[in-house]
Amino acid sequence: MSTVTIEAAQTRVPERTTETTAVEDAPPGSFVITLIIRRYIPELDDEPRWEDFDVRVLPTDRILDALHKIKWEQDGSLTFRRSCAHGICGSDAMRINGRNRLACKTLIKDLDPSKPIYVEALKGLPLEKDLVVDMEPFFEAYRQVQPFLIASSAPPARRERTQSPVARERFDDTTKCILCAACTSSCPVFWTDGQYFGPAAIVNAHRFIFDDRDEASQVRLDILNDKEGVWRCRTTFNCSEACPRGIEITKAIQEVKQALLTGKAS
Amino acid sequence: MSVGDQPGLVSRIMHDRTNPEKGHQRDPENRFSYTEEGTGPVYDGVHYHQYDIVIVGAGGAGMRAAIEAGPKAKTAVISKLYPTRSHTGAAQGGMAAALANVEEDSWEWHTFDTVKGGDYLVDQDAAEILAKEAIDAVIDLENMGLPFNRTPDGKIDQRRFGGHTAEHGKTPVRRACYAADRTGHMILQTLYQNCVKHGINFFNEFYVLDLIMTEVGHGKKKQRRPAGVVAYELATGELHVFQAKAVVFATGGFGKIYKTTSNAHTLTGDGVGIVWRKGLPLEDMEFFQFHPTGLAGLGILLTEGARGEGAILRNADGERFMERYAPTIKDLAPRDIVSRCMVQEVAEGRGAGPLKDYVLLDCTHLGAEVLETKLPDITEFARTYLGVDPVVEPVPVMPTAHYAMGGIPTNVKAEVLADNDTVVPGLYAAGECACVSVHGSNRLGTNSLLDINVFGKRAGNNAVEYVKDAEFVPLPHDPAGAIRDLIEQLQASTGTERIASIRKELQDEMDRKAQVFRTEESLGEMMEIIVGLRERYKNIAVQDKGKRFNTDLLEAIELGFLLDLAEVVVYSARNRKESRGGHMRDDFPKRDDAEYMKHTMAYLTGDPHSSHADDHIDLGWKPVVITNYQPMERKY
Numbered sequence: 001m002s003t004v005t006i007e008a009a010q011t012r013v014p015e016r017t018t019e020t021t022a023v024e025d026a027p028p029g030s031f032v033i034t035l036i037i038r039r040y041i042p043e044l045d046d047e048p049r050w051e052d053f054d055v056r057v058l059p060t061d062r063i064l065d066a067l068h069k070i071k072w073e074q075d076g077s078l079t080f081r082r083s084c085a086h087g088i089c090g091s092d093a094m095r096i097n098g099r100n101r102l103a104c105k106t107l108i109k110d111l112d113p114s115k116p117i118y119v120e121a122l123k124g125l126p127l128e129k130d131l132v133v134d135m136e137p138f139f140e141a142y143r144q145v146q147p148f149l150i151a152s153s154a155p156p157a158r159r160e161r162t163q164s165p166v167a168r169e170r171f172d173d174t175t176k177c178i179l180c181a182a183c184t185s186s187c188p189v190f191w192t193d194g195q196y197f198g199p200a201a202i203v204n205a206h207r208f209i210f211d212d213r214d215e216a217s218q219v220r221l222d223i224l225n226d227k228e229g230v231w232r233c234r235t236t237f238n239c240s241e242a243c244p245r246g247i248e249i250t251k252a253i254q255e256v257k258q259a260l261l262t263g264k265a266s
Numbered sequence: 267m268s269v270g271d272q273p274g275l276v277s278r279i280m281h282d283r284t285n286p287e288k289g290h291q292r293d294p295e296n297r298f299s300y301t302e303e304g305t306g307p308v309y310d311g312v313h314y315h316q317y318d319i320v321i322v323g324a325g326g327a328g329m330r331a332a333i334e335a336g337p338k339a340k341t342a343v344i345s346k347l348y349p350t351r352s353h354t355g356a357a358q359g360g361m362a363a364a365l366a367n368v369e370e371d372s373w374e375w376h377t378f379d380t381v382k383g384g385d386y387l388v389d390q391d392a393a394e395i396l397a398k399e400a401i402d403a404v405i406d407l408e409n410m411g412l413p414f415n416r417t418p419d420g421k422i423d424q425r426r427f428g429g430h431t432a433e434h435g436k437t438p439v440r441r442a443c444y445a446a447d448r449t450g451h452m453i454l455q456t457l458y459q460n461c462v463k464h465g466i467n468f469f470n471e472f473y474v475l476d477l478i479m480t481e482v483g484h485g486k487k488k489q490r491r492p493a494g495v496v497a498y499e500l501a502t503g504e505l506h507v508f509q510a511k512a513v514v515f516a517t518g519g520f521g522k523i524y525k526t527t528s529n530a531h532t533l534t535g536d537g538v539g540i541v542w543r544k545g546l547p548l549e550d551m552e553f554f555q556f557h558p559t560g561l562a563g564l565g566i567l568l569t570e571g572a573r574g575e576g577a578i579l580r581n582a583d584g585e586r587f588m589e590r591y592a593p594t595i596k597d598l599a600p601r602d603i604v605s606r607c608m609v610q611e612v613a614e615g616r617g618a619g620p621l622k623d624y625v626l627l628d629c630t631h632l633g634a635e636v637l638e639t640k641l642p643d644i645t646e647f648a649r650t651y652l653g654v655d656p657v658v659e660p661v662p663v664m665p666t667a668h669y670a671m672g673g674i675p676t677n678v679k680a681e682v683l684a685d686n687d688t689v690v691p692g693l694y695a696a697g698e699c700a701c702v703s704v705h706g707s708n709r710l711g712t713n714s715l716l717d718i719n720v721f722g723k724r725a726g727n728n729a730v731e732y733v734k735d736a737e738f739v740p741l742p743h744d745p746a747g748a749i750r751d752l753i754e755q756l757q758a759s760t761g762t763e764r765i766a767s768i769r770k771e772l773q774d775e776m777d778r779k780a781q782v783f784r785t786e787e788s789l790g791e792m793m794e795i796i797v798g799l800r801e802r803y804k805n806i807a808v809q810d811k812g813k814r815f816n817t818d819l820l821e822a823i824e825l826g827f828l829l830d831l832a833e834v835v836v837y838s839a840r841n842r843k844e845s846r847g848g849h850m851r852d853d854f855p856k857r858d859d860a861e862y863m864k865h866t867m868a869y870l871t872g873d874p875h876s877s878h879a880d881d882h883i884d885l886g887w888k889p890v891v892i893t894n895y896q897p898m899e900r901k902y
Binding site: 041042043044060071072073075076077079080081082083084085086087088089090091105107128129130132135139143146147148149155158159160161162163164165168171172175176177178179208211213214 | 348402404420652764817
């Protein structure tokens with residue numbers, strides 16, 4: 001067998017094959033778009049670089065489909081995270097034409113396909129490879145707000161705690177969070193101050209602060225009253241615009257601020 | 267060189283490289299010391315860790331097991347995704363439990379529905395446990411913080427779902443506990459939140475690629491036991507060996523053997539494939555569930571909860587066709603039946619759309635408020651992906667590959683079985699990767715979110731009990747060697763076959779030949795196709811030669827698992843010459859209890875590297891456990 005080792009092989013630039021689909025095989029209604037992707041392969045690149053790919057798509061295809069077509073038909077080294085492909089798992093948040101979006105919820109027809117589409121990794125989190133960033137700082141901020149129900153009083157034996165539909169509705173919006181980081185990594189404060197908890201952590205604190213079954217609202221409010229807490233929010237609304245789940249994040253942050261001022265969550 | 271030049275990619279994973287009986291005393295791997303956190307040395311380029319319990323997979327079953335195990339034993343959860351990315355989060359409609367919060371209900375009715383829904387191939391002792399423990403399982407989740415929808419008096423609200431009835435089939439019953447159409451999301455988030463609370467050790471984006479089995483004992487007491495697992499760290503490309511007294515598999519399903527599927531890209535059956543390659547059996551693999559309401563052409567799931575709230579399936583003529591097939595519960599018949607009826611409507615020319623290739627899910631009479639509050643996500647899916655607004659127009663739907671009823675056989679303690687009744691001590695499986703069998707030949711909606719909670723908890727608790735008295739089983743010499751070889755071969759390969767092209771052909775053809783309707787001919791053709799694909803797989807190309815975040819390499823390995831599992835599915839399907847639950851044979855349209863009232867058990871024997879299934883699959887049978895319910899004709 002050949003003795004090519006992984007170390008030796010990795011110095012080779014990955015082969016790239018150009019689009020091979022013959023026009024006669026092209027599905028009706030399809031057309032070619034250009035994706036300009038910010039590439040970074042840590043073993044090869046000193047700095048990120050832009051690379052463009054032509055790819056044949058249908059208007060109803062998602063950006064994720066286009067990325068897959070590139071990876072599967074042109075360049076296997078193109079790297080991104082994805083799983084469910086319909087906006088539930090939160091794996092494929094990235095910057096598409098300068099906006100944080102999920103690649104699997106962004107359809108080609110909703111962009112301008114006559115112009116190149118720019119795709120790059122989320123900002124504000126350490127770049128690992130191509131469209132992959134290090135999510136640890138994001139999850140660390142999440143864990144710091146104690147994102148779990150804290151209730152010292154025992155629930156009725158083998159029964160649920162009761163909660164009125166109105167009380168349940170109070171925190172409904174923030175239960176929708178899928179921890180994709182689109183909000184946090186769109187926040188200018190987070191870009192310049194890596195210590196700031198960021199919108200997603202505050203959203204997940206809100207989810208418990210306003211849950212009337214929880215007994216530790218004050219603990220979380222104290223955490224968020226920190227200098228790196230809610231007061232750093234400059235209400236630019238980037239986070240609300242970026243949220244693929246439509247959570248009114250800025251409003252949730254304002255409600256946490258309000259609770260800090262009045263001393264009560266209601 | 268191509269991978270195919272090497273004798274037996276698969277067999278290299280299969281065979282232990284040394285005889286541990288002789289060798290292990292000398293092996294340095296068994297003399298390492300570990301920190302309190304479980305970290306050992308890096309030896310020969312491999313990172314060593316040691317935990318009492320290793321849980322593979324961080325979806326619902328894995329995290330439910332971790333919540334039991336973590337506080338009581340030294341536990342690690344190894345997951346190829348960040349836990350909150352797991353596909354439990356995509357489940358929508360609900361979790362069944364006879365709480366009787368809104369109407370009269372009993373766990374006994376739930377048991378009966380589960381048995382009948384599974385077309386009597388359900389092990390009834392297991393179904394009884396499922397239905398009985400369902401009530402505590404829901405209460406546990408609520409107490410952990412899960413935000414269920416509530417009734418006006420503050421209790422957990424419940425909705426109707428397919429196949430769940432009162433009084434043994436008389437009328438649909440409201441049994442599904444739910445949180446809008448995001449029940450799976452809420453379960454996944456709640457379990458992850460509680461894992462954070464308990465400080466569970468996660469190894470995220472670590473791909474487990476091998477189960478280490480060691481032979482222990484002498485003479486008649488000789489048996490194979492798990493010694494740990496080998497994992498590939500995505501970020502660095504480095505290998506890790508986790509030595510453990512007990513290993514719990516909770517790796518989910520393998521819907522990606524099909525093209526049209528509700529499953530995530532990552533559901534490639536790695537865990538089931540690993541267990542198969544270790545020579546352990548797989549049970550009832552021919553039974554795959556096709557969920558009736560996938561978005562047409564895309565397969566994205568639209569919950570059965572929509573029909574639970576009153577939505578209706580219509581053909582091109584606007585007819586509510588389920589009335590003809592299931593006069594009592596109509597659109598709320600179990601999934602296998604509804605899927606078959608839909609395919610039949612289309613086959614008989616009553617499909618809707620320009621190509622007459624789908625049917626319609628009509629939600630328009632439910633009103634905007636019900637859709638926006640109780641079914642908000644599926645309303646958005648239809649709008650986003652099809653440009654159809656369910657408030658004003660019916661949604662094009664067709665069946666989508668959804669759930670594997672079969673998998674790693676276990677008993678009701680979640681212990682993995684080496685044959686019909688021999689337990690593999692220390693090895694557990696729970697959730698979709700396992701086959702208890704509570705779902706028989708067709709799972710009822712909402713019984714899966716239930717299964718992961720009931721049997722995930724059991725797996726965690728039983729593993730804790732086991733490790734109290736168990737010793738670490740010795741590691742073989744160089745336990746990661748086989749995986750290191752596999753990875754080096756794949757990366758050095760100069761093969762010409764594209765991963766995606768083999769995978770696409772597998773998925774396209776599985777949709778054509780092994781989907782809702784199957785025949786001897788279609789399954790035979792599929793077996794031939796798989797032979798060709800397995801040959802081509804030996805000449806596969808991995809373009810990415812790097813070590814960091816090499817998802818290209820992992821897609822190649824995942825494809826290997828998909829090919830292995832598709833082969834077992836089709837081989838088992840060809841052998842069952844009857845129609846039952848999710849397995850519909852057009853050439854044998856009747857259920858045949860005299861011949862086939864038994865579970866299929868598939869074993870990997872002979873030459874695992876051969877492209878021909880006959881060279882390496884042996885099929886056997888396992889009796890069905892019947893307690894209270896004798897098989898009857900299944901009418902709804």
